[in-house]
Amino acid sequence: YELHAMGDLLPREFFEENPGFFRMNRQGERAADWNLCLSAPGAVEYVCRRAVETARVLKPTTGRYFYWGDDNRPWCHCPKCHSLSDSDQALLLANHLLEALREVDSGAQVAYLAYANTLAPPEKVAPKAGVFLEFAPIHRRYDVPLAAADAKENRGNLELLDANLALFGADTAQALEYWLDASRFSQWKRPSVKIPWSREIMAADLDTYGGRGVRHITTFAVYVDAEYMAMHGEPPVEEYGDLLYRWPAKRG
Ligand SMILES: [Zn+2]
Known part of the structure; x- marks a missing residue:
């Protein structure tokens, strides 16, 4: 289970009954749109309880839980939350989820x-x-490696990767990449384009992550399905696995 989960953890239908659990927008109104209010008494407990219920049904084999905030959506602007950035609010929730989940999975x-x-x-x-870092650089370029010195989008992402690693540590950190994400390369519109796959770029990216001590590597592969294969043939999934398999063990 690895999803933007807030709509499941705090069902939007619950708004009429308890609007105070929901975020305040910039207009100062409670809104049943995204995320939650972390300062509302009982809201965090409610969401944590739902996360634990989900974990009982969908228990990961790795001990690693992925309950993401809503997809690129704002967090709470109420007087108590507004001094915290979206990143701070997302981490505060992750800290609470960790505590709750550890009661059922130490x-x-x-x-x-x-x-x-x-x-x-x-x-x-x-x-x-x-709490571990999961780094998903959706706005980077894929026609050059992440560490390409002349690509400013990638340079910005790399700087933020390093800043995040300094806070969270590299040992448990995970990259969530888009090398095989046909949906992203298609601007999330079907029919899907062919994945602009480059073995060299992924290999260079692995060195970039590995050189920083990151050993957990994943990628999205949305739209890689029967329709994709009918249009474009075999996707480079095997080559992706082969690169990971051959990735040298951690150095130093
Ligand atoms: Zn709030």
Whole structure:
């Protein structure tokens, strides 16, 4: 289970009954649109209870839990939350989820998703031991390696990766890449384009992550399905696996 989960953890239908659990927008109104209010008494407990219920049904084999905030959506602007950035609010929730999940799974770890509006590291909230970095550089370029010196988008992402690693540590950190994400390369519109696959770029990216001590590597592969294969043939999944298989063990 690895999803933007807030709509499941705090069902939007619950708004009429308890609007105070929901975020305040910039207009000062409670809104049943995205995320939650972390300062509302009982809201965090409610969401944590739902996360634990989900974990009982969908228990990961790795001990690593991925309950993401809503997809690139704002967090709470109420008087109590507004001094915390989206990143800080997302991490605060991850810290609470960790505590709740550890009551039923003592080895639980919880992802902090660094992505889009939470790509910059949190500044006011510190991660509890057991919260790990998941880094998803959706706005980087894929026609050059992540570490390409002349690509400013990638340079910015790399700087934020390093800033996040300084906070969360590299040992447990995970990259969530887009090398095989046909949906992203298609601007999330079907029919899907062919994945602009480059073995060299992925290999260079692995060195970039590995050189920083990151050993958990994943990629999206949305739209890689029967329709994709009918149009474009075999996707480079085997080559992706082969690169990971041959990736040298951690150096130093
Ligand atoms: Zn709030």
